[in-house]
Structure formats: C-alpha cells, structure tokens
Amino acid sequence: MKVSKDELFAKIPTADEAAVDAALAAERTGFDRKIIVLDDDPTGVQTVNGIHVYTDWSEESIAEGFAEKNAMFFILTNSRAFQAKQTGEEHWKIAERVAAEAKRTGKPFMLISRGDSTLRGHYPLETATLAHALEESGERIDGEVLMPFFKEGGRFTIDDVHYVQEGAELTPAGETEFARDKTFGYCASDLKEYIEEKTQGAFRAADVVSISLADLRAVRVDAIVSQLMAVTDFRKVVVNAVDYVDVKVFAIAMMRAMKAGKNFMFRTAAAWTKVIGGVADKPLLGRDELVVKGNKNGGLIIIGSHVKKTTEQFEKLRELKDVKFIEFHHLLVLDPPKLTEELKRVIAETEEAIRSGVTVAVYTGRERFDAGSEEESLRVAVQISDAITSIVHRLSVQPAFLIAKGGITSSDVGTKGLSVRRALVLGQVAPGIPVWQTGPESKFPGMSYIIFPGNVGAVETLRDVVAMLL
Structure with a gap:
C-alpha cells in the first residue's frame, strides 16, 4: 500500500551528522582493507567518482586493482544478463582470484556484491557462491548484509520494508513493476520475508538480524556492534536507512566489528560503496x-x-x-x-x-x-x-x-x-x-x-x- 513520504519521514528522529562524520573519519584509522565491488550492471558506480571500473576479472585486472592507491575498485560482471549457471561459475572464479591476490600481496579485503536497489538480480546465488568460494580459500564469512537503500533513486528501507518512491508517495517494492520482472520477480517488500522467499526458506525471516532506524539515529554504535558480533553461520543482516547518515553510523559499527575479527559479505545498492569507500562528494558534471x-x-x-x-x-x-x-x-x-x-x-x-x-x-x-x-x-x-x-x-x-x-x-x-x-x-x-x-x-x-x-x-x-x- 502506498504511503506519503513526508508523513513517514516526519516520524523519524534526526541525527547529528557532523558528529557522525567526525566519528566515521576517526574509525577509518586502522581500517586498511581493499574494497572490491562486483557490479551486476554498470549503474552501480552511480554514487562514486575518481574510482576505476574493470570490465573483466582476469588475474591481471584484479592485480592491477589491488595495486591501485585507491582503497576501492569495481569489477563490472554484468551478471544480471547471465543465466544462473554462468553467474555461479564466474563468481566462484572471481572469489578465488581475489583471495589468491590478497594472499600474494598480504592485503586484507572485503567483497561487495552491488545489486539493484529494486531487488532484482541473481540473489542469493551470487553472494552464496562468493562466500562458499572464499571459505574454500580459507576465509571465514560470518554473515551477509543487505542494504538496498539508494537515496538518489528514491529507495528507502523503514521498519525492514523496502520502498520505491513514485512522486510524493512510497510504494512497497513488492508492489512495483520491478517485483513483476520476468526473470527476477519476487513478492515480499519486507526484507526479512524477501530473504526467506529468495532463499526458499533456507534462511527464515524470524532469524534475520535487523539494524533499526531508532538505533542508527540515536547513534547507538555499541549496540549495533553487539548485534554484528553475534552473527555467525552466514546469518542475514538487514539495514534500515532513509539517508546517508544512517549508512555512516552503520559503517562505523561495521568497521569496528571487522577490526574485532568479524567478516561479512555485502549485497547492497550504491550508497554503501560510497560511504565505506570514503568517496567525497563532487558537483554534478556539466x-x-x-x-x-x-x-x-x-x-x-x-x-x-x-x-x-x-x-x-x-x-x-x-x-x-x-x-x-x-x-x-x-x-x-x-x-x-x-x-x-x-x-x-x-x-x-x-x-x-x-x-x-x-x-x-x-x-x-x-x-x-x-x-x-x-x-x-x-x-x-x-x-x-x-x-x-x-x-x-x-x-x-x-x-x-x-x-x-x-x-x-x-x-x-x-x-x-x-x-x-x-x-x-x-x-x-x-x-x-x-x-x-x-x-x-x-x-x-x-x-x-x-x-x-x-x-x-x-x-x-x-x-x-x-x-x-x-
């Protein structure tokens, strides 16, 4: 059912973004991971600038990406155009090559599967394949984070329900044309239920960890870190967000958890890559x-x-x-x-x-x-x-x-x-x-x-x- 964006947003408390920015900058100290973003179509760079995109995943390109001064690089897989079998094969290959280059260089890394903010694509196949391949290479993946928030496109997650903005109204994602996609359709708008639906019950909605807007806006970083530290066995974590400040607070908590030894896979829209990659704002191009x-x-x-x-x-x-x-x-x-x-x-x-x-x-x-x-x-x-x-x-x-x-x-x-x-x-x-x-x-x-x-x-x-x- 459609709801008024203004009415829904009016109920959400504000946060001191300047204080959050300062805390995020401080937390970056000592967070030294190469961030590799696998983009299932080329629109995933829609929030970044000064970042390179590679259109193949050869050992040479991955080594080139690791050697860059930038903390982050993108690999365009275009996997949304693949059949499921090819998607699985190529993602396994990418994970193996990334893990091998990380071992060769001694550089810790994190993988982000950048997916559609309207929830289409080969999910959970891509992230499950990446996680299994990394574990075969000796990595441990504790959980998976879903964050489809994308402000620039009018995609917001509130009380675990993902919305698509249409004019002044927000429509639950499961009620939009995107949910009726011939190849990647779905029914659920609640992300916990979406996970259960797409994993065919392998991960139940009741077991999904939810990072609430209440905790994010109150900047309860310690509480969010505690939630993340308790995640094991590739359990799913849903992040609510309606603005970049929510992503920033979560990034502080995530960096703290990863410094403490936790490892996560990420299935997110473009907002997360900008924040975790530390990409500065830039005026629109003329x-x-x-x-x-x-x-x-x-x-x-x-x-x-x-x-x-x-x-x-x-x-x-x-x-x-x-x-x-x-x-x-x-x-x-x-x-x-x-x-x-x-x-x-x-x-x-x-x-x-x-x-x-x-x-x-x-x-x-x-x-x-x-x-x-x-x-x-x-x-x-x-x-x-x-x-x-x-x-x-x-x-x-x-x-x-x-x-x-x-x-x-x-x-x-x-x-x-x-x-x-x-x-x-x-x-x-x-x-x-x-x-x-x-x-x-x-x-x-x-x-x-x-x-x-x-x-x-x-x-x-x-x-x-x-x-x-x-």
Whole structure:
C-alpha cells in the first residue's frame, strides 16, 4: 500500500551528522582493507567518482586493482544478463582470484556484491557462491548484509520494508513493476520475508538480524556492534536507512566489528560503496566536461530499457526538436536475415545524422517480448542488447557524446560497443546517473560515456540531460 513520504519521514528522529562524520573519519584509522565491488550492471558506480571500473576479472585486472592507491575498485560482471549457471561459475572464479591476490600481496579485503536497489538480480546465488568460494580459500564469512537503500533513486528501507518512491508517495517494492520482472520477480517488500522467499526458506525471516532506524539515529554504535558480533553461520543482516547518515553510523559499527575479527559479505545498492569507500562528494558534471572538445558531430543516445520509467522518459525526450529518432525494430532478432538488413539501415541513418551534426536517439520498439520462461526472456533480451550494441561497435564516426539507457544495454555498449577494459568514473551528470571516461584501449579513447539506469530519474531527467549537452 502506498504511503506519503513526508508523513513517514516526519516520524523519524534526526541525527547529528557532523558528529557522525567526525566519528566515521576517526574509525577509518586502522581500517586498511581493499574494497572490491562486483557490479551486476554498470549503474552501480552511480554514487562514486575518481574510482576505476574493470570490465573483466582476469588475474591481471584484479592485480592491477589491488595495486591501485585507491582503497576501492569495481569489477563490472554484468551478471544480471547471465543465466544462473554462468553467474555461479564466474563468481566462484572471481572469489578465488581475489583471495589468491590478497594472499600474494598480504592485503586484507572485503567483497561487495552491488545489486539493484529494486531487488532484482541473481540473489542469493551470487553472494552464496562468493562466500562458499572464499571459505574454500580459507576465509571465514560470518554473515551477509543487505542494504538496498539508494537515496538518489528514491529507495528507502523503514521498519525492514523496502520502498520505491513514485512522486510524493512510497510504494512497497513488492508492489512495483520491478517485483513483476520476468526473470527476477519476487513478492515480499519486507526484507526479512524477501530473504526467506529468495532463499526458499533456507534462511527464515524470524532469524534475520535487523539494524533499526531508532538505533542508527540515536547513534547507538555499541549496540549495533553487539548485534554484528553475534552473527555467525552466514546469518542475514538487514539495514534500515532513509539517508546517508544512517549508512555512516552503520559503517562505523561495521568497521569496528571487522577490526574485532568479524567478516561479512555485502549485497547492497550504491550508497554503501560510497560511504565505506570514503568517496567525497563532487558537483554534478556539466557540458564542458562531457562533450568531446572540438567535435562538431552530433551525439548518440541508445535506449534499450523497457521499464515504465524509461518509456515515460523517452516520451519526454521526444519534445526535443533537435534530436533525430530512429527506431530499431528489436523483435527482428527472431529473424536473422531481416535483422542484418535492419542493422544496416539503422547504422547508415545514424552515421549520416551524426556526421551532419545532428544528435540521434536510437531506440528499441516499446513492445516487450513475452517468451514464457525466465531463461528464454533473458536470452532474447541479451540478443536484443547485442544487436543494438553492434550499432555502436560498427560506428565509423565518433559522436560528441554518448548516452546508453538501461542496465544490460549500457554494459554491453561499454564493453562490446566501446571495448572498454578499464574506465575512470568521472562522477554523475544527474543524481544516480554516472559517467565513465573511456580508457586508451577503447574504440573512442578519453570519451565521456553516460550510463543512464532504466529505473532512475524523474520523467524529465533524460530530456534535461540531453538538452544540456546539445
């Protein structure tokens, strides 16, 4: 049932954030862990800046990440586009390689599985696999923390219920379109019940540890540390949060528990990575930082996501008269000969417009493919993403800027279309909308690449970002 955000928030006590910041800074002393974030799509860097993202998990890339001066690095797995078997295999491989590099360097570490703030993805498979692989390598994992809070996207957890903001109202996550996802659907909005549902009863709701807003706002760090110290046997911990101060208080408690010898796995949205990684705030990026200097070509926008918010944002984008819209008939992936001709048409029209200085939006038709099974739906979604990504890969002209809309789409555009292996996160163009700077190995080196999640922003946000760049 929807509730008023203002009414619900009015009941939550305030906290002295300046005092919390000072305590957090003091607690960082002696907390010397390399933080590795496994991102199941490229939108997980939506709160950080000055951090590198690796698009493979070879021993070389992991060693490079460990050698960085930064405390944290990201590995883009894009596992939300994987079938379950591949997800398990690759996460086992990553955990083994991370553990081996930690032993080689003598560097303690922590792993974060950055997942969707609307609770979609391969959970609990990914974190369970990571934990089991680490334990095989000699690590002990006492528990798992779930924190899907993501302020920039309007995702809040109150009394263990996770909410998605829609206008002035908060909707329990289990009642949103995201819960009806063909591949990663669920029913529960209470995170304790969500855990029981997704683990098929292996972890019961009644056994989940809850970190309350009351304790967080009262800065009862010792009480929270006591809760964490009692966690064993991979027991689940749910963190309530409605603002960054809640995450900061929890970070103080978590660092204290880890210094005392506890070890945790993390399944969180992007807020936790920013706080635990000590990433400073940075102003939103502007046109001068995003458009290629001296490039008189048009920009390119790739729209692949089919969630309701993307469709609404796409309709608003159509208000811009200076953008040329080209529909890619995505269901032709089911007819390969016709698909080949369709891609030739789209690429030719796109290149002609970009060369003439016109910004192009290439979009998949809004009709969804209903395959029946979860596996088939995901397989076709990946085929569609591969097809639209090939448009970027085959471009012979560099656009002035590039935006990709949607999780799987933006990952494939970055890794397959632009051939990025290591990117620098410049910051955000709007709250929750990150920007990569492509590496020297990429198709267009040094270009700003805007990763626009399917489920983030107001109806006008895509239109406003594009208008700023024109």
